[in-house]
Amino acid sequence: MGQAARSSAGVVATLDSARRVLKQTVLTMINDRTAVVGLIGLGYVGLPLAVEAGKAGLKVISVDVDPRKVDAINEARSYIPDGKSEDVAALRAAGKLEATLDYAALQFADAVSICVPTPLGKTRDRDMS
Numbered sequence: 001m002g003q004a005a006r007s008s009a010g011v012v013a014t015l016d017s018a019r020r021v022l023k024q025t026v027l028t029m030i031n032d033r034t035a036v037v038g039l040i041g042l043g044y045v046g047l048p049l050a051v052e053a054g055k056a057g058l059k060v061i062s063v064d065v066d067p068r069k070v071d072a073i074n075e076a077r078s079y080i081p082d083g084k085s086e087d088v089a090a091l092r093a094a095g096k097l098e099a100t101l102d103y104a105a106l107q108f109a110d111a112v113s114i115c116v117p118t119p120l121g122k123t124r125d126r127d128m129s
């Protein structure tokens, strides 16, 4: 094996090792409930997901572009049929659920779920570009 190949194999091994350590760290933080979940989009998918993560004991920081939704969560109200207001109120009281318009808040999250609408192209097909 040449010098370049050895060096590239070394980089791959180092990255693999870092990935394993990171994965183990995140799993440990999820298990001991110290992980902070970031969530983008508080709609029909995002809000129930935020509530379930909070009920599981994880802190959730959520971001939405709609100030009415952000205000509703911070005032402990749900706006969707299956997002029970009493769950939102309990999570707010426990300090487990925050909503904001500010993406910078996600710097405190250990993992982020994106729950925004799928972008559609001119023909209404999914545009994943």
Ligand SMILES: NC(=O)c1ccc[n+]([C@@H]2O[C@H](COP(=O)([O-])OP(=O)(O)OC[C@H]3O[C@@H](n4cnc5c(N)ncnc54)[C@H](O)[C@@H]3O)[C@@H](O)[C@H]2O)c1
Pocket: 040, 041, 042, 043, 044, 045, 046, 063, 064, 065, 066, 069, 115, 116, 117, 118
């Ligand atoms: N609702 C379902 O049953 C369902 C099922 C399967 C998959 N999905 C997929 O899940 C995703 C979310 O669906 P949904 O039903 O929750 O949509 P939704 O329209 O109810 O909610 C989307 C939320 O994202 C917010 N948002 C939009 N752009 C944003 C941005 N740039 N930054 C932050 N927030 C933003 C909106 O204000 C809204 O609150 C979509 O991709 C959808 O295709 C939904």
